[in-house]
Amino acid sequence: MSHLVSIKYLFAGIAIAVVISACSSSKKSAGRVDGPPPALSKPKPEKKPEDKKEAAKAPFNVPAFGKEVKKSTYNIALLAPLYLDSVFANSSDIPGRTMPRYVLPGLEFYEGAQLALDTLQQQGYNLKVTVYDSKARQNVSTLIHNKTLEGTDLIIGAVSNPELKELSDFAKEKEINFVSATFPNDAGINDNPFLFISNSTLKTHCEALQQYVQEAFATKNIVLFRRNTAFESRLAADFKTSYDKMESDKKSRIREVVWNDATTPEEISKYLLTDRPNVIIITALDETGAKSLLRKLSISAVTYPLQIFGMPTWDIFKLKDPEFKGLQVYYSSPYFNDKTDVYSRYVNDYFRKTYRARPSDMAFKGFDLTYYFTRLLQTNGVYFNGEVSASPKVITNFNFQPVYLKEGEQTPSYFENKNIFIIQKGDSVDIKMNR
Template identity: 25%
Template sequence: MSGNKQLWLLALILISACSPKVQPVGRTGPQKPVANTANETNKPATDANKPVVKAPVSKTSTIALLLPFSLDNVGSVKGYSAADLKKANIAIDYYQGFKLALDSLTGLGYNYKLQVFDTKDEPGYTHSLSLNPSVNNSNLIVGPVFPEGIKSFIGKPATLRRPLLSPLSPASPADFGSSNLITINPPLDYHAAGAAQFIANQLKPKKVFILRSGFSVDNKFIVPFKRAIDSLGKRKIQVVYFTVSHGSLTALLPQLDNKTENVFIVPAVNQSYLSVTLRSLDTLSRHYPVTTIGHPNWDKLTFLKFDILQRIKAHITSADKVNYRASATVNFIKNYRKYFKSEPTQYAYKGFDEGLYFGSLLAQDGNQLTHLDSHDFNALHNSFHFVKKPGLGWINTHVNVFKYTNFELKQVQ
């Protein structure tokens, strides 16, 4: 670990105190309740840059932060494995972003008691934390980070009594079965629904072609997409399924239109399949108008060719893109560098956004964590628009749509 992060890791052992009051950094938190008038997939968030009303100084909100620092490895003969070190660095980055947000809010008159617990990324120990009174008496529990840790903490049957934020995982809340869970990273279902909404509202095709790879994992995207496109298009958009073998799209030619956009859904992430299929779409695009909607994880696939993606007008949904030109982002980076002498990672951005959002809500009058649908928020990496699902808790449904253009991803919705 770098010297800076190692010092912070050691310092975390001592942390269990109120955040100090410093000058506000970044942006302020969500506004007072607003009317919920848009559909649940992609409601525009309210302006989050206006100052919030100061909270009563007598109110102190307690937050329990459960992260995989694995502090037992510090100074041990065994030390950190590569996997443990990666998890610890994620924990440190997220913690630093979260702490910076609370420090900003305390400068506005809010008060917090932030308690940090090391889950050690061990199921048994993580479950024992669910029995810790200091955790259970918190106003908000943040973490564990990974799905298995969340399962261990919640237990079966679910015994969770306090709001628990899943801070980084996009795993389906159906995997956990707790009405007290808050899933802030939209699960794949909502990416599929966001893609369907973009197609129905912006592209307005008469038909869409779903290109299957033959692997059942594709259905995790295909099933919610089909459900959403049928609902949004009122079943007037024909869905054509086609399993691509060896990259051949010849059998589809009689169904293509050479005057209007032919929309292809490619929900696969398999390298060998994508390599041949996208090349075939590239060839097809020389003769037919082609627009492609890919899997949200395409942004992480380094083998994809930007020139091909641009020619086939590839789009993806994302809940992780940061606008580095935005003034709020520039301000955050400046302050993060000042306080931590390092560059913020994606986990630091998420920690800051989530700390700012939930810290603001905790400080308001009443239990605003039971009214998340009334508090939309434009964050640095995404926007938050929550819906409540019976037995599944609160789910952030907002995703953005990006298009590959000029060798970068440009937001189009």
């Protein structure tokens, strides 16, 4: 059965139960697999419903982080773009009997997150969870204005702008930790230590790629290809900044080449060497531009040894054309799942039995992030920030670190996942190269 069709029953249920506000984690999902994965730590009963205690020193110079706030029940707000008002504008039936594709990412994130919450509840967690459609008529601005989100202990949002900035401002004012689950951008936010960016920014990708290529090759000729745009110029500047900050006597300088559609393979070959690996960094995020340059490089690959590194958007590119055969192509990603761990098998088994379909990457991410941060909340209390990087992984490895955007500041601008995987594109399966 197609996943588009099989999820219509779940989605219709959400439309009735959520409307514009919510669906509690206390409901039991159909098709439950036999037993959740083992809990890494059993929640400990609290002596009091709520225990508040000032710590000696506030971590990261944020006074709220110096408090220990543990509760018998935690309130969690989960936001995702479900588009309920659009899909069910005139009836409770799905138009065309299949789900519109623009709905799927948010819905699949919700499915994974809901499974994580149900699983943790089975393990003894007391949670009050409310799910909000971030694309409903009663939007995020309305929810904030109506004080609907007040009293929340944790916000998890698969949202983009403008919802991300609105939620961030609210979270900062109310001192609520807010996890931005999917948006790869800080949205111009530079002063919110309660914000966690899970899908790493492009600047972080540039830092990780530069570090990797410098360390992975003993001898190398590093050439960065960018187009003459403000955006790709900024990416090139991020690579240069990372290079300048790197303390190593073995680092090689990065040569920068501006290219366009008229650039010929012969012009490209002037920057390549035959006696060492030519490490090619391409700043194009779009598939058309990236493949255009790859075709030019494929001609040079006959003579010059090439190792080609692209951007995180390359994860969905299909390099099946004959001219790409034999090219060594890599990309960076903040998330990698080989689907062999106990939690991935659990999620896969649940989706197979419940929806007769395989879970998408968004479903895995929804499960992973929700499980990870809810466990932190239960174990460490409302202000778990000091322990965010010490928590054991669920599916992927996260490395949330404080980011200081302003010179000399003592309070983090936000926390960001700094764990970047370097992945080689394969014919059938992509291969993780680091960690």
